[in-house]
Amino acid sequence: MSTQTITQKPQSDELENGILFPSKVMLDLHDLKKVYPTPKGDYVVLEHLNLQIMKEEFVTIIGHSGCGKTTMLSMIAGLNPISGGNIAVLGNPVKGPGPDRGVIFQSPSLMPWMTALQNVMLGVNQVFPHATKAQRKDIAKYYLQKVGLEGAFNKKATELSQGMQQRVGIARAFAIKPQVLLLDEPFGMLDSLTRGELQDTLIEIWNKEKITAVMITHDVDEAIFLADRVVMMTSGPRAKIGDTLSIDFERPRTRKTVLEHPDYYKYRKHLIDFLEH
Amino acid sequence: MKQSLTLNKVTRFMGFGTLKPFTALFTGKVQKEDILTILKKFIVPIASILLFIGLWHxxxxxxxxxxxDYKIEKALTDQGQKAANEMKACIASGDISCQPNTLPSPTQVWASFQTLLKDHKVISADKLAFKEKTAAMNEKRVAAGQDPITYTGRPSFVDQIFTSLKTVFAGFLLALLIAVxxxxxxxxxxxxxxxxNWLIQIFKPVSPVVWLLLVFMIVKTMTKDSNQDSAFIISFISVGLCSMWATLVNTAMGVSSVDKDYxxxxKVLKLGAFQKVFKVILPSSLPLIFTGLRITLSVAWMVLIAIELLAQSPGLGSFVWEEFQNGANDSNSKIIVAMFVIGLIxxxxxxxxLTIQKMVSFNKNEGL
Known part of the structure; x- marks a missing residue:
């Protein structure tokens, strides 16, 4: 960005970002706490959890099963009430779910009585109520094409394979143009081959859209391949952020260049050491 | 071949099983498993029907x-040996006046079935003749602002079936409109x-008879000064009230147990209440609603017969009751005919x- 543009547009994001650091933060989790009351007393899942995610950053979250990753994600989505602390998107505190935070669920969660196109349209209609029907259809079709489903617009969700269903899930999430994309182990239920294909699809569409993304995963390689930063969570109860690791590979990435990069095994070892600790 | 394939699909979809072995018989490519399927699916059921008829006989x-024996014994003790011998001869001769009145045999029932069909033909012809005869006069009456003359003769068995079907559909529709x-x-x-919940739990097990009485109390007062067909109204409302519970419970359950993911x-898409209900909740509970409606229809048909019998409203139920009261020589076999017709319908x-239910179910492989 040249100095000339900055002086011409003093209110632009770039200038603010240059001077005021906080406005670069898309998602801010501050002293977050989650408590589940049980008959034997309160069970504290998360405590003193602090995390800041920048605009256009892709963050993967890794941690042992049951440590509270999904709880954290559903709290960001607004589907799970916050017990303490706060979550803010661009400085606005989260008060329940909304289309500014798109979610890709672990199971594709498509409406089985609708076609692929109708499933994507459900969200598009909601977010672009003033667009014409043809425009909305075009948006939905565009994203379905982007995830490789140009031939399956009118197929019922039940007629699609798991992998294809999750592709529709990805299209649905991107098509509503959210501020933040939340991915809850979206490829956990797929076989490794399909999983690789979907990672490629996801990263390809993400490279175009650059939507701030938070993704939970169990898979160390997936975490490194997709992320700008891997966040490691400690095991529960009272889980918090244990460590973060910046992944400095250039984008766009391909699987081959990532695997052949000299730093790859260093990153991998770092993550595995943390998880096995 | 293509036709038989689609036919096959239709029959299987309706739950009647496959016709493939039969088409194989006609196309000439009979395989060993086809013969086995024919044996299992057709020969054995037919044998069971024959066994049933044999036992019945x-x-x-x-x-x-x-x-x-009882009749002869009675004649002997009441009137002496001579009367007993006469009775014995009378029964053996097949004279209608002294036949024992008991469970009819399959042949008698079949004969009654044909009598009823013949009777229907006679009555239909009668009706047609009546219509022709009064056509000209009715036209004049209508033109003069009077009610046309209608046929008021005895309804045939087939007419009774249609009356019952009309009542059951009216009742089913009422149940649907209330319960869904x-x-x-x-x-x-x-x-x-x-x-x-308490209301549903208490009213669900109430017997059709009680519903009928309740409806009777209300409808009798409400139709006091109109010349409407109150028997029909009473019976269809009672049928609706008795049968709606399954749909009510199933609909409530379907709507309350929508998959949390949906x-x-x-929620994430922030759908409005209207959209949430019509785009997500209702479609996803449709299969359960139709399961309820299916139970409702079968309950409606079952209670209809009892209600017609009690309410004296025309239909199969009153046909059965009238035949029972009638006590004619072939009344018992007519009742059995009605029984089979009721079961078959x-x-x-x-x-x-079931076919409709499968059509609305979004997961076609789901076991029903």
Missing amino acids: AGSRALFNMEA PIGIVIGLSETLRSSF INVA GFLLDRIM
Whole structure:
């Protein structure tokens, strides 16, 4: 960005970002706490959890099963009430779910009585109520094409394979143009081959859209391949952020260049050491 | 071949099983498993029908003999040896006046069935003749602002079937119109569900007879000064009230147990209440609603017969009751004919509902 543009547009994001650091933060989790009351007393899942995610950053979250990753994600989505602390998107505190935070669920969660196109349209209609029907259809079709489903617009969700269903899930999430994309182990239920294909699809569409993304995963390689930063969570109860690791590979990435990069095994070892600790 | 394939699909979809072995018989490519399937699916069921008829025949024969012995014994003790001998000869001769009255045999029932069909033809011809005869006069009456003359003769058995079907559909429609909207509303609200639960639990097991009496009390007063067909109104409302519970409970359950993932999607997309209900909740509970409707229709058909019998409203139920009261020589076999017809129609109604239920189910492989 040249100095000339900055002086011409003093209110632009770039200038603010240059001077005021906080406005670069898309998602801010501050002293977050989650408590589940049980008959034997309160069970504290998360405590003193602090995390800041920048605009256009892709963050993967890794941690042992049951440590509270999904709880954290559903709290960001607004589907799970916050017990303490706060979550803010661009400085606005989260008060329940909304289309500014798109979610890709672990199971594709498509409406089985609708076609692929109708499933994507459900969200598009909601977010672009003033667009014409043809425009909305075009948006939905565009994203379905982007995830490789140009031939399956009118197929019922039940007629699609798991992998294809999750592709529709990805299209649905991107098509509503959210501020933040939340991915809850979206490829956990797929076989490794399909999983690789979907990672490629996801990263390809993400490279175009650059939507701030938070993704939970169990898979160390997936975490490194997709992320700008891997966040490691400690095991529960009272889980918090244990460590973060910046992944400095250039984008766009391909699987081959990532695997052949000299730093790859260093990153991998770092993550595995943390998880096995 | 293509036609037989689609036919095959239709029959399988309706739950009648496959016709493939039969088409194989005609196309000439019979395989060993086809013969086995024919044996298993067709020969054995037919054998079971024959066995059933055989047992029935033997049973009715035994009952006939018991009744005959009793009659002869009675004649002997009441009137002496001569009367007993006369009775014996009379029974053996097949004279209608002294036949023992008991469970009819399959042949008698078949004969009655044909009598009823013949009777229907006679009555239909009668009706047609009446219509032709009064056509000109009715035109004049209508033109003069008077009611046309209608046929008031005895309804035939087939007419009774159609009256019953009309009543059951009216009742079913009533049940649907009451139970589905209420089911949706109480399914959506936990509070309403728990506050209406007692009502459902208490009224669900109430016998059709009591519903009939309740409806009778109300309708009798409300139709006091109109010349409406109150018997029909009473019976269809009672049928609707008796049978709606299955739909009510199933609808409420379907609506309240929508997959949490779908609800989460609706929440994330911030769908409005109207869209949430019509785009997500209703479609996803449709299969359960139709399961309820299927139960409702079969319950409606079952209670209809009892209600017609009690309410003296025309239909199969009153046909059975009248025949029973009538006590004519072939009354018993006519009752058995009615029994089979009732069963067969009930079965067909259930199949129709099953077909619709499968059509609305979004997971076609789901076991029903």
